[in-house]
Amino acid sequence: MEAYLYTALFAPLVGSLFAALFADKPKNLVTGIATSTLLFVSWISSVVLLIHVSHGGSVHVEMMDWIQAGGLSIPFGFVVDQVSATMMFVVTTVSTVVHVYSIGYMDHDRSFNRFFAWLSAFVFSMMVLVMSDNFAGLFIGWEGVGLCSWALIGFWYERDSASWAASEAFIMNRIADLGMLIGIFLVYWNFGSLQYDVVFAQVDAMESTILMLVTAFLFIGAMGKSAQFPLHTWLADAMEGPTPVSALIHAATMVTAGVYLVIRANPLYSEVPEVSYFVACLGAFVAIFAASMALVNRDLKRIIAYSTLSQLGYMFVAAGLGAYWIALFHLMTHAFFKALLFLGAGNVMHAMNDELDIFKMGGLAKKMKWTMIMMTLASLALAGIYPFAGFFSKDKILEAAFATDHYILWATLWVTAGLTAFYSFRLVMLVFFGEERYKIFGFHPHEAYKYMLWAMAPLALLAVVAGFFEHDFVHLVSYVLPIEEYHVSTGVFWTLVAVTLGIAITGIAVAVIVYSRGGFSKKLEETFVYKLLFNQYYIPKLYNDFICKPYAELSKIFWKDLDLKVVDATVDFIAGTIYKSGMVSRVVQSGNLSNMLRWMGVGLLILLIAAIFYSPMR
Amino acid sequence: MFEAIAFYTFSAVTIAMFTITVMSKNALYAMSALAAGMIMISGFFFLLDADFLGVVQIIVYTGAVMAFYAFGMMFFNTTRLVKENIRAPKLVFLLSGMSALLLVVALVAPIVSDHIEPFYPVVEGVENPQAVGIVLFTKYLVPFELAAVMLLVAMIAGIILAGKKMDESLTLKVDGEDEFQNKGSK
Amino acid sequence: MITLSHYLIVSAILFCIGLVGVYRRKNLLLLLFSTEILLNAVNIGFAAVSKFYGDLTGQMFAFFIVAVAASEVAVGLGLFIVWYKRRGTLDVDSMQSMHG
Numbered sequence: 063m064e065a066y067l068y069t070a071l072f073a074p075l076v077g078s079l080f081a082a083l084f085a086d087k088p089k090n091l092v093t094g095i096a097t098s099t100l101l102f103v104s105w106i107s108s109v110v111l112l113i114h115v116s117h118g119g120s121v122h123v124e125m126m127d128w129i130q131a132g133g134l135s136i137p138f139g140f141v142v143d144q145v146s147a148t149m150m151f152v153v154t155t156v157s158t159v160v161h162v163y164s165i166g167y168m169d170h171d172r173s174f175n176r177f178f179a180w181l182s183a184f185v186f187s188m189m190v191l192v193m194s195d196n197f198a199g200l201f202i203g204w205e206g207v208g209l210c211s212w213a214l215i216g217f218w219y220e221r222d223s224a225s226w227a228a229s230e231a232f233i234m235n236r237i238a239d240l241g242m243l244i245g246i247f248l249v250y251w252n253f254g255s256l257q258y259d260v261v262f263a264q265v266d267a268m269e270s271t272i273l274m275l276v277t278a279f280l281f282i283g284a285m286g287k288s289a290q291f292p293l294h295t296w297l298a299d300a301m302e303g304p305t306p307v308s309a310l311i312h313a314a315t316m317v318t319a320g321v322y323l324v325i326r327a328n329p330l331y332s333e334v335p336e337v338s339y340f341v342a343c344l345g346a347f348v349a350i351f352a353a354s355m356a357l358v359n360r361d362l363k364r365i366i367a368y369s370t371l372s373q374l375g376y377m378f379v380a381a382g383l384g385a386y387w388i389a390l391f392h393l394m395t396h397a398f399f400k401a402l403l404f405l406g407a408g409n410v411m412h413a414m415n416d417e418l419d420i421f422k423m424g425g426l427a428k429k430m431k432w433t434m435i436m437m438t439l440a441s442l443a444l445a446g447i448y449p450f451a452g453f454f455s456k457d458k459i460l461e462a463a464f465a466t467d468h469y470i471l472w473a474t475l476w477v478t479a480g481l482t483a484f485y486s487f488r489l490v491m492l493v494f495f496g497e498e499r500y501k502i503f504g505f506h507p508h509e510a511y512k513y514m515l516w517a518m519a520p521l522a523l524l525a526v527v528a529g530f531f532e533h534d535f536v537h538l539v540s541y542v543l544p545i546e547e548y549h550v551s552t553g554v555f556w557t558l559v560a561v562t563l564g565i566a567i568t569g570i571a572v573a574v575i576v577y578s579r580g581g582f583s584k585k586l587e588e589t590f591v592y593k594l595l596f597n598q599y600y601i602p603k604l605y606n607d608f609i610c611k612p613y614a615e616l617s618k619i620f621w622k623d624l625d626l627k628v629v630d631a632t633v634d635f636i637a638g639t640i641y642k643s644g645m646v647s648r649v650v651q652s653g654n655l656s657n658m659l660r661w662m663g664v665g666l667l668i669l670l671i672a673a674i675f676y677s678p679m680r
Numbered sequence: 681m682f683e684a685i686a687f688y689t690f691s692a693v694t695i696a697m698f699t700i701t702v703m704s705k706n707a708l709y710a711m712s713a714l715a716a717g718m719i720m721i722s723g724f725f726f727l728l729d730a731d732f733l734g735v736v737q738i739i740v741y742t743g744a745v746m747a748f749y750a751f752g753m754m755f756f757n758t759t760r761l762v763k764e765n766i767r768a769p770k771l772v773f774l775l776s777g778m779s780a781l782l783l784v785v786a787l788v789a790p791i792v793s794d795h796i797e798p799f800y801p802v803v804e805g806v807e808n809p810q811a812v813g814i815v816l817f818t819k820y821l822v823p824f825e826l827a828a829v830m831l832l833v834a835m836i837a838g839i840i841l842a843g844k845k846m847d848e849s850l851t852l853k854v855d856g857e858d859e860f861q862n863k864g865s866k
Numbered sequence: 867m868i869t870l871s872h873y874l875i876v877s878a879i880l881f882c883i884g885l886v887g888v889y890r891r892k893n894l895l896l897l898l899f900s901t902e903i904l905l906n907a908v909n910i911g912f913a914a915v916s917k918f919y920g921d922l923t924g925q926m927f928a929f930f931i932v933a934v935a936a937s938e939v940a941v942g943l944g945l946f947i948v949w950y951k952r953r954g955t956l957d958v959d960s961m962q963s964m965h966g
Binding site: 660663664666667673 | 767771772775776778779782783785786
């Protein structure tokens with residue numbers, strides 16, 4: 063099994079290095095095919111490992127010693143248990159699909175090879191993140207995905223907006239990573255180890271204050287990576303990257319790393335209900351907050367990005383309520399349908415020459431039948447309609463919230479479910495149905511390549527059927543995660559299902575009806591609420607005005623007053639002094655033998671004085 | 681008593697001769713005084729029981745080196761008084777005086793280590809030249825041979841350097857080369 | 867009684883006379899005379915130490931100094947002659963081409 067583990071882990075790295083060899087060369091189809099093949103190999107290994115651990119047990123290897131310093135001992139260890147096997151399956155599945163899809167999507171890009179190098183490097187980092195058996199390895203993977211995310215958001219670095227978005231994402235994550243790092247330090251300080259099993263074994267003996275600090279700081283890291291409020295702005299801006307990147311990194315895998323961290327550290331979180339409750343509340347807030355922004359946005363990819371945020375909120379609610387397996391389950395189903403949704407959006411963008419305004423589209427269903435079908439499937443799954451994957455996981459989250467008597471959380475999520483359904487179908491309606499507005503703007507849409515559609519097919523299949531594996535999934539993760547049965551009476555259960563389905567269907571119906579009649583009146587756009595939502599609650603503006611600008615001012619002050627007048631002046635003074643003393647002492651170098659002899663005499667005098675008064679023999 | 685008289689005489693004469701060497705404006709006087717001083721120094725060596733060194737001093741210095749200088753001076757225009765543009769003469773005496781003071785202080789002060797063990801003690805009952813020969817040709821054989829080679833090299837170098845264009849008169853060309861000299865000094 | 871210190875002081879005085887010469891002489895030939903004085907002054911010191919400590923090493927050094935002095939004179943005079951042929955003077959103020 064170790065061979066499979068290493069194959070799963072290192073195949074993407076090999077692919078990345080191979081593609082990197084051609085990074086500055088013109089497009090070479092081999093790089094795309096090679097990386098995709100290697101990822102497929104990694105996928106097979108992951109599936110084998112998943113089957114292997116499905117009957118209990120886990121694979122644990124220590125590749126080598128990494129850090130051995132004093133009492134600190136961190137091996138390069140990897141563990142494949144049921145949780146990481148699930149994550150590996152999700153990551154490799156989506157990545158393989160995205161790789162194949164990208165061969166078509168990046169067809170005309172001149173940095174084709176570089177793209178695949180970074181994409182595979184990302185997968186490798188993600189695998190390190192999920193497979194590591196200690197917090198340090200997790201952190202390395204964590205930073206690795208951050209780096210690859212930066213490079214891929216800023217892939218088209220010629221565009222100012224892209225490099226800006228990349229830097230924003232990187233800096234936001236850095237702020238959060240500081241919290242994460244402090245959390246890891248605290249873990250090492252108090253537990254004396256960074257190995258998961260060692261740490262979790264000592265949880266009971268720890269004071270609750272320490273646990274609270276540890277979990278809070280780790281959650282700050284998770285907030286950054288999973289773009290939770292108030293560090294959420296980077297995710298929407300990250301849509302500057304190529305769409306496959308958005309599908310892989312900013313929907314399916316990297317942003318869920320925060321959820322993964324909470325799930326992985328569940329023995330810690332389950333000991334501190336206060337922090338867990340905060341996690342749940344923040345999740346619920348972000349769910350409805352992001353969904354409300356998605357309601358009015360006109361940008362195809364940003365809508366999906368906000369929906370990702372919203373769904374991450376759902377996952378955090380589940381994790382915060384102690385239903386870790388539900389969080390993981392929703393993470394998995396969400397990865398499938400959200401990646402599908404993004405890839406569909408990629409097809410639309412391709413067809414529309416990278417136009418993103420959904421009000422310039424419409425009626426694309428005729429031209430792009432298969433894309434339309436797949437995106438509708440994905441939207442149904444996102445909205446949580448039976449029998450699609452989203453229904454099962456989302457319903458479970460609502461059930462957990464209700465059963466644990468968190469009615470406010472439940473109500474929030476319930477409303478969000480309606481909003482989700484509404485904005486998903488607003489998108490579908492505006493893009494694929496109704497008036498063919500694109501003709502006004504002179505676009506000539508066309509369907510994507512066949513193999514791109516075929517590449518998306520597995521995701522479409524999984525988005526439809528993944529929910530039916532719920533019982534197998536519960537069985538699988540029950541080896542590592544606590545499974546709580548929620549005791550609600552049958553009547554209440556069915557009522558809940560009906561109510562949830564009801565609001566989802568209502569949302570869809572409203573969207574379909576309103577937008578098939580030409581949408582809301584323009585007057586709505588004049589209202590305060592619309593403006594508030596459209597401007598993302600003015601949060602980017604607030605950040606800009608209250609953090610970025612004062613910081614820039616402060617930096618300017620430091621530059622002008624401190625750097626130029628103190629630091630530079632000091633350096634210049636030293637240089638000037640040396641220069642001037644050189645000019646003065648230049649006289650010594652007269653080239654006159656007589657003068658030199660006199661200087662020699664001065665030296666002799668000094669030596670004599672030294673010999674007499676500082677004799678070491680005395 | 682005899683030693684004291686001899687020592688003070690030699691000291692006085694040597695100091696006087698060397699002072700003339702250093703201060704005189706006439707190169708010939710300076711050279712003659714130097715030669716005289718050298719002979720007086722050999723007197724010190726005899727006083728110090730370094731007979732062989734004294735003989736070498738007379739032969740090498742007063743015989744060879746001074747003859748060398750004498751011949752060398754024939755190339756230069758030594759009949760004129762030497763014109764020297766001495767800058768800051770006070771500084772010269774200040775530097776030298778300070779050095780002298782410090783040296784004297786250093787030497788009069790009790791010798792740092794009074795219990796120096798002789799490396800090659802003077803053997804009783806052996807004549808100085810013999811003793812010198814024994815040490816020079818045993819312990820110092822290699823440096824001695826090296827010194828011999830060095831002297832040979834120096835001799836060849838001197839001949840080659842001085843021997844070029846020996847047929848040209850130097851003293852008669854002095855006026856003609858003034859121009860060149862001025863150019864070089866700028 | 868003449869002690870070691872007497873000889874050493876004479877040696878120091880002669881050395882300083884040599885130093886005066888080195889400092890004030892501008893004529894290269896006379897400068898060389900001054901260095902000869904320096905070397906001889908040191909020789910006296912060596913011989914004196916040799917005598918009063920009963921060690922022949924001092925005399926050995928004196929010999930080598932004499933040898934060095936002889937070589938120096940041979941090469942030095944050769945160089946002076948070459949220089950004199952080129953410039954017609956032995957004044958050190960005439961050689962300042964290394965002026966900084």
